[in-house]
Amino acid sequence: MSHAVHGEIDLEVVRELVSHLTFSDHQEAQELILAALQEINEHFGWVSPEAAEIVADHLGTTVNRIYGLLTFYADFRTEPRGKHFMLLCHGMSCYVLGSQNLVQDLQDRYGIADGQTTADGELTVQVVNGCLGVCDRAPIVKLDDDFHGNLTPDSLNDAIQRAIAARRANGSPPHGNSSVRAG
Amino acid sequence: MATAASAPANDAARLSSRDEFVAFRSAANDRWSRLWDAKSSVISVGVGSCSIAKGALQVLAECRRLGGDATVRQVACNGACFLEPWVEIKRPNEPPVIYSNIEPGEVQALLTGQLEDRAAGVRAADAHRGIPPLDSLPFFKHQQRIVLANTGIIDPDSIEDAVARGAYSAYFKVLFELTAEEAIAEVTAANLRGRGGAGFPAGIKWESGRKARATPKFVVCNSHEGEPNVYKDRRIHEGDPHRILEGILIACVVCGAERGYNYIGGEYPLAIARFRRAVADAERFGLIGKNILGSGKDVAFRVRTGGGAYICGEGSALMYSIMGVRGQPRTKPPRSVEEGIWKRPTVANNTETLANVPDVILNGGAWYASIGTPKSAGTKLMTVQGALKTMGLVEVPMGTTLGTLVNEIWGGMRDGHRFKGIQTGGVSAGPLTADHFDLPVDFDSLTDVGGMLGSGGFAVFDESVCAVDYARYLTAFNRYESCSKCVPCRLGNPALVEILDRIRFGRGTMDDLVLMERTSKHIIELSLCGLGQVAPAPLLGMMKMYADEFRSHVVDGVCPAGVCPIGGAEAVLAAGD
Ligand SMILES: Cc1cc2nc3c(=O)[nH]c(=O)nc-3n(C[C@H](O)[C@H](O)[C@H](O)COP(=O)(O)O)c2cc1C
Ligand code: SF4
Ligand code: FES
Numbered sequence: 109m110s111h112a113v114h115g116e117i118d119l120e121v122v123r124e125l126v127s128h129l130t131f132s133d134h135q136e137a138q139e140l141i142l143a144a145l146q147e148i149n150e151h152f153g154w155v156s157p158e159a160a161e162i163v164a165d166h167l168g169t170t171v172n173r174i175y176g177l178l179t180f181y182a183d184f185r186t187e188p189r190g191k192h193f194m195l196l197c198h199g200m201s202c203y204v205l206g207s208q209n210l211v212q213d214l215q216d217r218y219g220i221a222d223g224q225t226t227a228d229g230e231l232t233v234q235v236v237n238g239c240l241g242v243c244d245r246a247p248i249v250k251l252d253d254d255f256h257g258n259l260t261p262d263s264l265n266d267a268i269q270r271a272i273a274a275r276r277a278n279g280s281p282p283h284g285n286s287s288v289r290a291g
Numbered sequence: 292m293a294t295a296a297s298a299p300a301n302d303a304a305r306l307s308s309r310d311e312f313v314a315f316r317s318a319a320n321d322r323w324s325r326l327w328d329a330k331s332s333v334i335s336v337g338v339g340s341c342s343i344a345k346g347a348l349q350v351l352a353e354c355r356r357l358g359g360d361a362t363v364r365q366v367a368c369n370g371a372c373f374l375e376p377w378v379e380i381k382r383p384n385e386p387p388v389i390y391s392n393i394e395p396g397e398v399q400a401l402l403t404g405q406l407e408d409r410a411a412g413v414r415a416a417d418a419h420r421g422i423p424p425l426d427s428l429p430f431f432k433h434q435q436r437i438v439l440a441n442t443g444i445i446d447p448d449s450i451e452d453a454v455a456r457g458a459y460s461a462y463f464k465v466l467f468e469l470t471a472e473e474a475i476a477e478v479t480a481a482n483l484r485g486r487g488g489a490g491f492p493a494g495i496k497w498e499s500g501r502k503a504r505a506t507p508k509f510v511v512c513n514s515h516e517g518e519p520n521v522y523k524d525r526r527i528h529e530g531d532p533h534r535i536l537e538g539i540l541i542a543c544v545v546c547g548a549e550r551g552y553n554y555i556g557g558e559y560p561l562a563i564a565r566f567r568r569a570v571a572d573a574e575r576f577g578l579i580g581k582n583i584l585g586s587g588k589d590v591a592f593r594v595r596t597g598g599g600a601y602i603c604g605e606g607s608a609l610m611y612s613i614m615g616v617r618g619q620p621r622t623k624p625p626r627s628v629e630e631g632i633w634k635r636p637t638v639a640n641n642t643e644t645l646a647n648v649p650d651v652i653l654n655g656g657a658w659y660a661s662i663g664t665p666k667s668a669g670t671k672l673m674t675v676q677g678a679l680k681t682m683g684l685v686e687v688p689m690g691t692t693l694g695t696l697v698n699e700i701w702g703g704m705r706d707g708h709r710f711k712g713i714q715t716g717g718v719s720a721g722p723l724t725a726d727h728f729d730l731p732v733d734f735d736s737l738t739d740v741g742g743m744l745g746s747g748g749f750a751v752f753d754e755s756v757c758a759v760d761y762a763r764y765l766t767a768f769n770r771y772e773s774c775s776k777c778v779p780c781r782l783g784n785p786a787l788v789e790i791l792d793r794i795r796f797g798r799g800t801m802d803d804l805v806l807m808e809r810t811s812k813h814i815i816e817l818s819l820c821g822l823g824q825v826a827p828a829p830l831l832g833m834m835k836m837y838a839d840e841f842r843s844h845v846v847d848g849v850c851p852a853g854v855c856p857i858g859g860a861e862a863v864l865a866a867g868d
Binding site: 135138139140141142143145146169173176177180181182183184198199200201203204205206208236237238239240241242243244245246248250255257 | 340341344345372373516517518519520521522525526556557558559593595596597598599600601612613614615616617618633674675676677678682683714717748750751752753755756760761764768771772774
């Protein structure tokens with residue numbers, strides 16, 4: 109899963125990641141552009157211009173083409189994430205059980221909408237249009253590595269505050285046990 | 292994740308002839324029998340993306356720690372989300388018993404026999420110690436499992452488990468016993484229609500693919516599943532990846548394609564990991580590559596993953612995405628079977644379609660056609676969303692009624708929720724109500740009343756959901772996911788959302804309802820691809836089914852569900868739109 113390294117992108121790591129993507133001709137190289145960007149996005153939480161340039165050089169294409177992709181596919185980010193990253197499911201189970209209230213509450217309480225990061229750099233939210241596949245616990249979010257289900261605006265806020273407090277307490281990047289907490 | 296091509300080839304495992312495959316299969320069968328005849332217990336934990344979210348990995352770890360001499364194995368989710376996390380225990384001389392909703396901290400008690408009240412069912416024909424057969428529970432009773440036959444039973448990471456349960460036997464038949472024409476004839480006789488939404492007969496598509504002259508040719512499996520209303524294809528990947536791979540490889544052989552692809556939605560890491568593992572194992576054993584099992588046939592394979600753009604599920608957009616550009620559909624003709632990936636003939640099928648193929652080949656088209664209804668043969672995977680009691684993924688014969696699905700299989704509404712309607716066809720059709728519960732669910736029956744089978748995802752909503760707001764949600768989805776290539780879709784959908792917002796804020800008029808119908812007509816008639824051509828359908832369906840509710844917003848200034856901010860300050864909405 110994501111290593112949630114916010115901010116800096118170690119270009120040596122990027123070179124290492126793309127070096128595994130080998131190809132036998134230019135067609136295959138083009139088929140690997142998205143894969144390369146996905147690996148970088150997964151690893152660092154975003155793709156920087158320098159990282160995009162490494163991909164373009166390795167696969168024989170241009171940075172412009174890379175930005176055409178980064179701005180089309182919703183999973184990519186072109187700015188660093190906050191210290192915590194949250195996927196908020198807005199699929200249909202989540203919608204019919206109130207995810208719109210969660211979206212609204214994030215706006216009211218934290219001032220963030222889809223794709224945005226709080227002013228203090230603590231939290232980035234990405235609203236997922238598909239379905240996270242845990243529909244029986246809707247509405248649900250995945251905050252860092254943990255799922256939180258059956259949410260109300262208040263229980264979501266508690267979950268966010270607990271995650272921030274836990275990170276500050278042990279001073280380490282957030283990571284958890286990937287299980288649904290009650291609220 | 293790197294491409295499968297980077298996995299080192301281990302030639303030691305490679306099966307290079309028919310006989311070597313037959314020997315491998317019989318060894319796998321023996322291993323499977325030994326597992327279940329063992330003198331010690333076998334503990335299986337259902338681990339899928341759905342149960343991981345509920346702690347299944349910790350339950351698995353606890354079973355390993357405390358299991359003593361038992362064999363502890365990982366299987367996948369069996370579809371019954373409401374039982375998760377579940378643990379199956381097969382004690383010597385007993386049928387396997389499935390225990391439901393096990394927390395990591397309860398494993399000790401479970402293994403020492405103190406949680407017998409959690410026994411949900413036995414995997415056997417008869418009750419045992421008063422525990423009913425799993426198949427007698429309402430959730431399982433109506434099911435007929437072909438695609439899901441092994442899901443929750445085999446370890447998805449084990450090619451031996453899969454082969455013991457029949458994997459690659461149909462592939463073997465296609466490689467050595469059937470001509471391409473005979474194999475396609477079975478698929479045609481089966482009346483296997485596409486499960487990706489449109490219901491196009493797979494046999495006809497394959498025949499065009501086989502006849503296409505340009506080379507090389509390709510086969511691509513569409514596992515994008517970016518709709519907000521369904522979670523079936525990722526579960527097949529998580530539960531029985533070899534079944535999908537076998538279906539693709541069969542299609543490659545009979546269509547004469549030199550390479551198969553699977554394009555998997557990027558949001559499903561476990562599905563991707565398990566499928567990649569299956570491909571690596573199939574390569575290791577020589578089921579992919581050159582001169583497969585000595586047949587003289589070659590098939591290569593590539594896995595590609597999506598980036599969170601719903602439109603990439605559309606056939607031509609998907610192929611552009613594979614080619615490393617923006618996934619924007621193009622006009623047809625030429626169809627993909629004439630010009631697809633790298634302008635070569637490409638046969639594209641949905642995951643579920645291809646996952647049915649091995650059984651069609653093994654048991655014959657006539658057998659498959661005898662299941663379901665005359666025009667919609669076979670079974671269909673269906674998922675549900677909303678406040679239901681026993682939720683999950685099921686496989687039922689085509690023609691099972693909507694009411695059976697909602698009220699029996701999925702257990703009806705949870706306490707505190709009153710049924711209002713059921714959205715069908717995802718973001719591409721309209722809702723149905725309790726008046727439609729007698730309708731058989733198949734490719735055609737729902738369409739006549741404004742619904743749609745689509746990919747088989749149903750969203751049940753209760754009286755807390757406002758029809759106008761729901762219509763906005765569905766239209767906003769299509770607005771956001773429009774690829775922006777053509778004007779009617781790019782500008783028409785935002786216009787609809789704007790009008791809907793006017794109505795939600797209490798500033799709509801009766802004229803707005805007419806305007807929405809007119810705008811919808813433009814979008815439907817003039818859009819380039821399937822997204823735009825059906826984008827207004829959910830809105831039109833909601834307007835028809837809940838006409839009173841729309842009227843009450845614009846005439847009385849009242850939102851009956853109490854959802855819409857009527858009279859509130861018009862703000863820019865933060866929605867995921
Ligand atoms: C906007 C849009 C999204 C689609 N998404 C999917 C999808 O996620 N999976 C899928 O199999 N088919 C999807 N389709 C249908 C495909 O275009 C195509 O019909 C299908 O993959 C063919 O396979 P089948 O004949 O086996 O169903 C989509 C179509 C449109 C217009
Ligand atoms: S209808 Fe919409 S999604 Fe389809 S090509 Fe036009 S703009 Fe793109
Ligand atoms: S809709 Fe949110 S988990 Fe399925």
